[in-house]
Amino acid sequence: MTRTVRRPARPSRTEGRAAARPRALTRTLLPGENGAGTVRKTVLPGGLRVVTETVPSVRSVSFGIWAHVGSRDETPTLNGATHYLEHLLFKGTSRRSALDISAALDEVGGELNAFTAKEFTCYYARVLDSDLPLAIDVICDMLTDSLLLPEEVDAERGVILEEIAMTDDDPGDGVHDLFAQTMLGDSPLGRPVLGTAETVEALTRDRIARFYRKHYDPTRLVVTAAGNLDHATVVRRVRAAFDRAGALERTDAEPCAPRGGARTLRAAGRVGLLDRRTEQAHVVLGLPGVSRGDDRRWALSVLSTALGGGMSSRLFQEIREKRGLAYSVYSYTSGYADCGLFGIYAGCRPAQVQDVLAICREQLARIAEDGLTEDELRRATGQLAGATMLGLEDPGALMHRLGKSEICWGSQLSLDEMLSRMTSVTVEDVRQVAGEILDHRPSLAAIGHFTERQASRLENALA
Incomplete structure (x- = not known):
């Protein structure tokens, strides 16, 4: 008796393309020597960039995500929103409470921190190389799924007001803000990164949430890591974390270009x-x-x-x-x-x-x-x-x-x-x-x- 084996129908070329996962584009920016110091960059579908440098001689990795947003992107009434948001992203996601976020890195002896500048914001961690998957998961979770709970917004307002007061009590630091204001006036670059007590008091949860949705798009984010790592593994884990949050759905999106401008500053005798x-x-x-x-x-x-x-x-x-x-x-x-x-x-x-x-x-x-x-x-x-x-x-x-x-x-x-x-x-x-x-x-x-x-x-x- 002859047995007939029925093979499954082969998908059409069109169906195959539709089902295929969009490819990431990877290239080596700096070759390094024998793998050490090699800098690679991958652009994921959705416009998210991942840049790493391999340093096999160490047992640690520093991992960070940079947002293409700083205090110069704020209107006068939003002054301080970027820094306020930096604080709030540590306050909980759908998967982690604020305590879970801090405890996760403390438990492995890692460091977790962030800073806001006038033209960008950075969230970063330093961990043992074996704990890099944890650092990637925590920071990606923070940036893609922050809840911005109203009670956390209100509680953190007091913390930020204390930070502003602390800066006011340190004239060696505050004089640089005064210098920027003297030179640049009431412009986005002239205003303080922390905002003022008045602007921080006036910021609402809804305004901060809109700011978050606008500026934390993957096209405006850059992932960086340096230390004892494998570039492909970092890319795979970052992609999985952003896919979990549904953040890479716009597969045709292009990365945000660096800021441009040809402004000439002239401020004499102020x-x-x-x-x-x-x-x-x-x-x-x-x-x-x-x-x-x-x-x-x-x-x-x-x-x-x-x-x-x-x-x-x-x-x-x-x-x-x-x-x-x-x-x-x-x-x-x-x-x-x-x-x-x-x-x-x-x-x-x-x-x-x-x-x-x-x-x-x-x-x-x-x-x-x-x-x-x-x-x-x-x-x-x-x-x-x-x-x-x-x-x-x-x-x-x-x-x-x-x-x-x-x-x-x-x-x-x-x-x-x-x-x-x-x-x-x-x-x-x-x-x-x-x-x-x-x-x-x-x-x-x-x-x-x-x-x-x-x-x-x-x-x-x-x-």
Whole structure:
């Protein structure tokens, strides 16, 4: 007897395509050596990006999710919403209570935290490599399925108001917010990341929830991880977590592009004073800097390092070592998508502010006119290169570099490329950027307890 075997009908080509799972696109951004330092990027259907760096020599992994939203995305009445939301995503999902979220990482000795900046927000964890699946599951759950319960919104409001009060009690920190406000005015970049007591009090659960739905779309998220990991495994687990929440249904969605803009910031001679009964006066003297995409940022970083970046810098030597006018003095740069800031901070007694400002302005004028010496250039580039290399030996720092690079530039520079950009800065490069940036009237922010005469002198210090 002949037996006939009936094979199941083969699906049509159209049916096969419909049933197939959309493919993720993976490529190697930086090859590394023997697998170490290899940076890979996968774009999942739905626009979610996953970028990892493999470091087989460690036993830990730092995992994070970056949201392409910061305080500059807020309207005046929403000021503080991004930071408020950062707090609320730790307060429970359909699967986990707030205690479950914190206990999950505590139980394995891991670290779980987040921060909000002006142009992005990051949620991250550091765990043993064997506990990476747990970290992925917890953080993905937080970002895709937060409940934002009304009672949690109300309870966390008090915590945030205390955080604002804590910042107000720390003038060494608050003076930088005052400087940004003095330079940028009542603009999204000029307003504080935390918001104010008034705006936080006025934020409702519904407004925060709308903000959450708008800005935590997968196209606006970047997943990063660095440490002892396998890229394909990270991608598979992240995809499963987002699929569970139904967050990758828009398979044709494209990732959000980095912010653009060509705004030129010009704020000369502005003064912001805030009276606080402090022993020290805290001052920031500054000028418009350059945007984070400006090629001059490398030369400006070298200039800032030579001016106030270490114990051998001009400001440290002139203000602290030679004259003993301040304990802490330094310079810094802040780059945003469309503008930047360059500032000098000092903490000193109110009676000595005028002397400190005079020295700062003298050094700015000298560098604007003459630039740096070859010795100063060599020390500054060496300091930058060494600090960069040492800082990136930690998986947490590597994870942060991956996320910030993808969010801000949409690309990754290798460590060798970064070092080359720093060490190739010349005396002429610094002289040119100094002439363009420093040869303007600076603005001033100061917090302290000043007499009427001292306050009047500060109001007119830049005239």
